[in-house]
Amino acid sequence: SNPLLPLPVLQAAHCQMIKELSACLLGQNLRVDCRYENKTNNPLTYEFSITKDNRKHVIHSTISVSENIYRSRANVTMQKNLVCLHLQSFTTSDEGVYMCELKATNDYTTNQIRNITVIKDKLEKCAGFSLLIQNTSWLLLLLLSLPLLQAVDFVSL
16 A cells, blocks of 8 residues: 555644634733634533643633632633633733643544743733724724824824
8 A cells, every 4th residue: 555645644634723822911811812723513621721830730621620729810711713711910920831722522633732831021912903903894994094193193283
């Protein structure tokens, strides 16, 4: 048989469920976005955890039990292709390696895991703009009003 059959590649392609893990600051809160590709309509289970001082702490999870210190401060929202962790009152003591783990029910692939190192000083602010940008009429309005704003500015000189 041909040893160059692309079978392993197909399996790997199926495995690539988590596409991107990113973190940003929204006011005093940390937001961790775990973007994934939906390969199945099966229910999705998730786990967000942090590793610091070589210990793993579960922040929010449907897979295992989250730790008390995080439970009251954390919540998770789910949208299409996005599982989003919100951690309130983020401080330097919450710095560490954050992990997003996803598993689709009855999916034969193993759990999907992605890591991101979160350091407070290096975090960017979340773009609160992103929802508005999707609204094209709003964007059009903004672009149309730019020359107007410049004209007003010119008059005030």
